[in-house]
Amino acid sequence: MATGGRGGEFYEVDDVRRAYLRHRHDGLRSPNTVMEEPAFLDALGSVSGCRVLDLGCGDGSTANLILSGGATSYVGVDGSGGMVETARRTAGGDRVRFVHGDIEDVDVGAGEFDVVISRMAFHYIERLDVVVERVHRALSEGGRLVFSVVHPVITGHDTSGDGPRTSWMVDGYFDRGPRERSWFGSTVVWRHRTIEDYVRVVTRHGFRLDSLSECEPRAELLLGDADELARRRRVPLMLLVGATRS
Numbered sequence: 001m002a003t004g005g006r007g008g009e010f011y012e013v014d015d016v017r018r019a020y021l022r023h024r025h026d027g028l029r030s031p032n033t034v035m036e037e038p039a040f041l042d043a044l045g046s047v048s049g050c051r052v053l054d055l056g057c058g059d060g061s062t063a064n065l066i067l068s069g070g071a072t073s074y075v076g077v078d079g080s081g082g083m084v085e086t087a088r089r090t091a092g093g094d095r096v097r098f099v100h101g102d103i104e105d106v107d108v109g110a111g112e113f114d115v116v117i118s119r120m121a122f123h124y125i126e127r128l129d130v131v132v133e134r135v136h137r138a139l140s141e142g143g144r145l146v147f148s149v150v151h152p153v154i155t156g157h158d159t160s161g162d163g164p165r166t167s168w169m170v171d172g173y174f175d176r177g178p179r180e181r182s183w184f185g186s187t188v189v190w191r192h193r194t195i196e197d198y199v200r201v202v203t204r205h206g207f208r209l210d211s212l213s214e215c216e217p218r219a220e221l222l223l224g225d226a227d228e229l230a231r232r233r234r235v236p237l238m239l240l241v242g243a244t245r246s
């Protein structure tokens with residue numbers, strides 16, 4: 001089933017969401033664990049005493065990470081009702097709140113948050129410039145934005161053919177826009193942008209760029225599994241941007 005609409009819809013199909021979450025939490029086989037999360041934590045730094053907004057929060061696992069880091073509050077927004085239900089079972093307490101809604105519709109008061117994060121969700125967003133402009137307004141002075149996306153080499157590669165990939169062919173790299181992908185037994189639509197686009201969207205909207213990471217796999221996390229390390233070193237899968245409201 002093609003879910004050409006907003007990104008949350010893709011995760012509404014129970015089997016798709018479950019398959020995604022199995023992969024997401026598949027220990028050292030998960031690129032989120034060995035590539036994205038270490039880069040995300042490095043860029044994020046301390047969230048102690050911060051009010052945190054998470055756009056595309058998923059199943060609530062990031063909420064627990066943020067709360068254990070001493071954040072005073074955490075609001076997670078996700079477009080999939082199934083994800084939000086899961087998140088409410090994963091994380092609770094009076095510092096945390098989950099909202100079922102679309103990232104493109106989030107419009108909170110000026111200066112309500114100190115940190116805005118988004119992990120692997122902005123490549124679903126069509127009007128990213130509008131979202132980043134609103135994030136800028138939502139942040140307190142000196143507030144931070146940290147987000148990760150599917151790497152442009154992956155949103156820009158040709159996915160024809162079945163079975164495990166042995167090579168990647170990037171094509172139409174400078175043609176921005178929607179790209180359909182077969183993923184977890186369904187069809188997803190990702191918005192392809194270049195690395196330069198992701199940098200520009202933050203610098204154009206009043207942020208200073210602090211970090212840009214291509215989430216190189218961490219050998220120390222792979223516990224001597226040389227084959228898995230070699231597999232993960234072939235192509236970048238994620239891109240991460242950290243910026244401060246200036």
Ligand SMILES: C[S@@+](CC[C@H](N)C(=O)[O-])C[C@H]1O[C@@H](n2cnc3c(N)ncnc32)[C@H](O)[C@@H]1O
Pocket residue numbers: 006007008009011024055056057058059061062077078079080083101102103104118119120121124125
């Ligand atoms: C790849 S998952 C990542 C989830 C979580 N951030 C994590 O790292 O585990 C992408 C998430 O973004 C949400 N999402 C995608 N597009 C969205 C949109 N336009 N509005 C709200 N949520 C969206 C999906 O429902 C899904 O939960």
